[in-house]
Amino acid sequence: xxxxxxxxxxxxxxxxxxxxxxxxxxxxxxxxxxxxxxxxxxxxxxxxxxxxxxxxxxxxxxxxxxxxxxxxxxxxxxxxxxxxxxxxxxxxxxxxxxxxxxxxxxxxxxxxxxxxxxxxxxxxxxxxxxxxxxxxxxxxxxxxxxxxxxxxxxxxxxxxxxxxxxxxxxxxxxxxxxxxxxxxxxxxxxxxxxxxxxxxxxxxxxxxxxxxxxxxxxxxxxxxxxxxxxxxxxxxxxxxxxxxxxxxxxxxxxxxxxxxxxxxxxxxxxxxxxxxxxxxxxxxxxxxxxxxxxxxxxxxxxxxxxxxxxxxxxxxxxxxx
Numbered sequence: 001x002x003x004x005x006x007x008x009x010x011x012x013x014x015x016x017x018x019x020x021x022x023x024x025x026x027x028x029x030x031x032x033x034x035x036x037x038x039x040x041x042x043x044x045x046x047x048x049x050x051x052x053x054x055x056x057x058x059x060x061x062x063x064x065x066x067x068x069x070x071x072x073x074x075x076x077x078x079x080x081x082x083x084x085x086x087x088x089x090x091x092x093x094x095x096x097x098x099x100x101x102x103x104x105x106x107x108x109x110x111x112x113x114x115x116x117x118x119x120x121x122x123x124x125x126x127x128x129x130x131x132x133x134x135x136x137x138x139x140x141x142x143x144x145x146x147x148x149x150x151x152x153x154x155x156x157x158x159x160x161x162x163x164x165x166x167x168x169x170x171x172x173x174x175x176x177x178x179x180x181x182x183x184x185x186x187x188x189x190x191x192x193x194x195x196x197x198x199x200x201x202x203x204x205x206x207x208x209x210x211x212x213x214x215x216x217x218x219x220x221x222x223x224x225x226x227x228x229x230x231x232x233x234x235x236x237x238x239x240x241x242x243x244x245x246x247x248x249x250x251x252x253x254x255x256x257x258x259x260x261x262x263x264x265x266x267x268x269x270x271x272x273x274x275x276x277x278x279x280x281x282x283x284x285x286x287x288x289x290x291x292x293x294x295x296x297x298x299x300x301x302x303x304x305x306x307x308x309x310x311x312x313x314x315x316x317x318x319x320x321x
Contacts, residue, residue: 184305
């Protein structure tokens with residue numbers, strides 16, 4: 001096993017490696033979260049795709065039966081009231097809460113009351129500053145390369161990370177385009193204190209995603225991804241597909257918002273994620289698909305990343321004398 005990588009993030013979260021698995025709606029439940037945490041990273045249970053607080057309680061308890069390591073629960077703010085789910089997670093003893101989209105401030109305050117740490121997913125320095133002001137313990141900042149929802153600018157991870165690090169005092173996780181130990185090492189060199197990875201963990205054995213989706217990620221090149229929902233102000237990167245192309249065409253044609261909403265409904269995502277019909281759906285994918293060579297256990301992914309980061313560091317030291 002590689003030496004631990006110690007940063008403020010690993011100390012805050014009580015983990016061995018500063019590698020955080022993304023929220024991954026419909027894909028990240030107890031099996032994946034536990035596998036990531038057992039391997040020394042931080043797994044997350046996604047609440048998107050779970051049917052209410054009791055289903056979340058069951059998933060938390062299952063995760064706890066599979067690992068004695070820390071794990072988080074991820075809440076997307078805005079679509080539904082997350083308060084019942086958040087209360088359930090806190091009652092179940094979860095002490096790391098990740099918040100995405102929307103205004104995290106009231107939920108951060110609730111987490112502070114019970115001593116839970118908060119990670120807020122942002123895109124760029126301005127949003128990171130707001131999260132810090134609201135009391136977040138750490139932020140992840142996701143660049144243009146990322147899969148799923150990204151920022152409205154086309155700013156890349158390489159540029160966004162050091163700008164965000166300079167803007168806040170709390171620890172920053174780099175997200176977007178990272179799938180290897182070299183990417184982890186690069187993020188640390190840019191001033192981040194860890195990484196959050198989504199796409200790489202979808203292509204893992206423990207992810208609850210259809211094999212067609214996982215295998216497509218492993219086979220894809222960066223150009224096989226595309227952005228949808230730009231005109232709605234919430235761009236997201238997906239695998240290229242006939243359905244995704246139709247969404248972009250409808251956006252370009254100025255289709256009514258109601259028509260677009262129907263095309264991007266969760267059911268359209270589920271057709272691919274759960275059902276394996278990649279042509280008639282959209283599924284999230286970052287440009288790092290070009291770095292994914294196969295579907296593997298999450299533990300193998302993390303172990304190799306740690307080895308690659310260690311070897312990369314040794315290589316750099318050799319260059320610098």
